[in-house]
Amino acid sequence: xxxxxxxxxGRVVAPLNITNPVPFxxxxxxxxxxxxxxxxxxxxxxxxxxxxxxxDQAPIGAAHAEHSHPPPMGIAGGPxxxxxxxxxxxxxxxxxxxxxxxxxxxxxNGFNMIFRPLASAFKDEDTATTPPKGSDxxxxxxLELNLTTEQWTFGxxxxxxxxxxLGPEPDIFLGGLPYLQxxxxxxxxxTGKGDNPEPKDIHFEPGVWxxxxxASFNASDSxxxxxxxxxxxxxxxxxxxxTKVQGTALGGVSGPPDHDVxxxxxxxxxxxxxxxxSGTFKSLDADTPNSLxxxxxxxxxxxxxxxxxxxxxxxxxxxxxxxxTDTQTITETITFEVATGPPTTKFNGGGTANIxxxxxxxxxxxxxxxxxxxxxxxxxxxxxxxxxxETVQYQVNxxxxxxxxxxxxxxxxxxxxxxxxxVFAVTAPAAGVTAPKTVTIPGIQIQYSQxxxxxxxxxxxxxxxxxxLVPTDPQPxxxx
Numbered sequence: 001x002x003x004x005x006x007x008x009x010g011r012v013v014a015p016l017n018i019t020n021p022v023p024f025x026x027x028x029x030x031x032x033x034x035x036x037x038x039x040x041x042x043x044x045x046x047x048x049x050x051x052x053x054x055x056d057q058a059p060i061g062a063a064h065a066e067h068s069h070p071p072p073m074g075i076a077g078g079p080x081x082x083x084x085x086x087x088x089x090x091x092x093x094x095x096x097x098x099x100x101x102x103x104x105x106x107x108x109n110g111f112n113m114i115f116r117p118l119a120s121a122f123k124d125e126d127t128a129t130t131p132p133k134g135s136d137x138x139x140x141x142x143l144e145l146n147l148t149t150e151q152w153t154f155g156x157x158x159x160x161x162x163x164x165x166l167g168p169e170p171d172i173f174l175g176g177l178p179y180l181q182x183x184x185x186x187x188x189x190x191t192g193k194g195d196n197p198e199p200k201d202i203h204f205e206p207g208v209w210x211x212x213x214x215a216s217f218n219a220s221d222s223x224x225x226x227x228x229x230x231x232x233x234x235x236x237x238x239x240x241x242x243t244k245v246q247g248t249a250l251g252g253v254s255g256p257p258d259h260d261v262x263x264x265x266x267x268x269x270x271x272x273x274x275x276x277x278s279g280t281f282k283s284l285d286a287d288t289p290n291s292l293x294x295x296x297x298x299x300x301x302x303x304x305x306x307x308x309x310x311x312x313x314x315x316x317x318x319x320x321x322x323x324x325t326d327t328q329t330i331t332e333t334i335t336f337e338v339a340t341g342p343p344t345t346k347f348n349g350g351g352t353a354n355i356x357x358x359x360x361x362x363x364x365x366x367x368x369x370x371x372x373x374x375x376x377x378x379x380x381x382x383x384x385x386x387x388x389x390e391t392v393q394y395q396v397n398x399x400x401x402x403x404x405x406x407x408x409x410x411x412x413x414x415x416x417x418x419x420x421x422x423v424f425a426v427t428a429p430a431a432g433v434t435a436p437k438t439v440t441i442p443g444i445q446i447q448y449s450q451x452x453x454x455x456x457x458x459x460x461x462x463x464x465x466x467x468x469l470v471p472t473d474p475q476p477x478x479x480x
Contacts, residue, residue: 092157095175095211097244097251098334099223101389102154102177102209106446108420109194110467111313111320112146112183112202113264117378117456118292140457143283143293145309146185146202147194150467152446153180158208168216175211180204183465192300193308203465205229211241222347225338225385232355233380238347239338250391252334256325257388259318262451264462269455278315286311308418317464320418321388321447324468327417329393331442339384352380360456378454385450392445394422398437398479401428408474411441418468420445425474433479441477445470 094100118141158176165171184199207227214221221241228234244251265275265284278284283293286302286309295301301309313319339345340352353370358380360373372379394411401407405428413421422443449466 092159095157095177095209096221096241098242098336098387098389099175099177099209099211101250101334101444101446102179105151105153105472106469107149107151107472108467108469109186109418110148110150110465111309111317112148112185112465113314113317114144114463115141115266115454115461116144118142141281141292141461143281143290145187145293145295145298145314147187147308148183148202148465148467149186149194149199150181150183150203150469151472152469154209155179161210172213172215174213177209178207179209180206187295189295189297189300192303203229212238218347220346223336223338224350232358234353235340235380235383236350236352237338237340237383237385238345238350239336240346242334242336248332250332250334250389252332252389252391254332256328256330257321257333257335257390257447259322259325259388260386260449261316262318262449262462262464264315264317264451264464266459266461269458269460272460278311284311284314286314317466318449321449321466321468324417324419324447325390327414327419328445330390330445331393332391334389335387337384337386340382344384352383354379372455376456378456380452381455381460382453383450385448388447390445390447391442394424394441394443395438396424396426396441398426398433398439400436401426401433401479403430403432404428405432411443420468420470422470423474425476427476427478429479439479441475443470443475 094103155178158178161174161176163172163174181203182201182205183203185202186194186196186199188194188196205227207225210224210226212222212224219240222238223241224239225237226235227237245253248254263275265278266281267273267275282288283290286298289297289299298309302311337344340350354372358376358378359371360376360379362368363374372381396409396411398409399407407426408423409426410421410423413419422445424441424443426441446469447467448469450464452463452465454461454463
């Protein structure tokens with residue numbers, strides 16, 4: 001695992017697991033305001049009071065400044081040209097718990113697997129050949145596996161977004177947070193690692209996170225993720241706000257996360273929980289080369305001492321997230337999940353929408369609807385994503401330091417770990433540091449696991465993405 005490099009001018013060159021710069025996201029002072037002036041200011045005060053009533057938790061660092069992370073340059077609300085002092089009003093406060101941790105930019109590494117439809121005219125981009133029919137399994141699909149790097153940029157909150165009530169249902173005011181996600185495939189067939197020097201862009205997703213106060217017919221407040229994917233799918237995924245724990249720094253549960261077991265095997269449409277056996281789709285067996293999988297040969301990726309893409313990982317990708325946290329000391333975890341519908345959401349509404357190409361030929365050309373056609377090309381029918389916001393205790397070697405000096409340091413990460421590498425801006429005490437020492441510094445790590453169900457050929461194909469992410473800006477820490 002490559003380490004961060006600090007240039008003489010103070011710039012931090014990220015390790016190989018954070019290869020690409022975080023994309024720019026700037027709203028140029030935009031703030032939701034349908035009233036304006038003093039009325040809006042009064043509403044903002046009420047919004048802040050409501051946030052405190054709902055148990056709003058300032059980001060790690062507001063109450064624990066020794067390990068906060070500021071917004072990066074260029075992010076609205078940060079020290080860039082459109083932050084404080086630039087056009088527009090000052091940024092509104094962070095969204096309530098648990099979205100209050102989504103500030104600035106994060107990057108890291110992960111894994112992505114997708115069963116793609118296989119057209120009869122398919123030609124492999126590497127070999128310009130069509131996979132042979134027969135021994136490798138059903139030939140209506142091809143399994144693509146990617147080792148990834150990715151970046152998430154969170155813009156400033158949008159302010160108080162009004163939703164008007166009807167009859168006895170009062171108005172509510174939502175909190176909104178724009179984001180931009182980009183993902184690259186860095187799988188390197190020569191090394192069997194995620195260190196390809198020429199990353200290939202594979203995902204771009206603009207969206208908005210919402211904090212939604214509960215309606216009279218809902219049991220709790222909710223978090224919502226609305227996203228647009230350029231393949232032609234939009235999602236609206238909802239989930240309950242988790243219970244905030246009293247006595248922990250962020251309001252999370254003490255201890256490390258509990259990662260779910262994900263069964264990534266396909267199943268017949270409408271028969272969730274009854275996946276095909278692994279022998280049906282031989283591409284799920286990492287130990288045997290398979291022409292219906294990319295890469296065909298995974299021997300370098302599951303060799304002893306590597307274990308990056310094993311059969312067990314293909315069938316339960318969350319093992320990658322667990323392999324990261326197994327090498328870490330995690331003292332607190334916030335967990336929540338959003339989904340586009342049953343069985344993993346407690347709210348009505350939500351869902352996915354797909355363009356005609358993905359939905360496939362309509363069942364009746366005279367009656368068009370938003371559902372899948374009689375032979376969907378790759379209809380995204382369902383999405384769920386689970387999130388873990390973690391406080392990691394990092395071990396950082398501190399050199400001798402002059403009084404009140406500030407230096408950038410990275411923690412000690414095991415060479416075999418897949419954990420992303422954060423950077424800390426460490427400030428020496430007034431007396432300086434007279435001898436080298438090792439200190440424990442808490443930092444934020446975000447993990448997520450997402451499954452999208454794609455329907456085609458009468459089969460539901462799980463498409464799984466996951467990553468471990470850390471702030472891209474140095475996290476301040478004051479030595480005692």
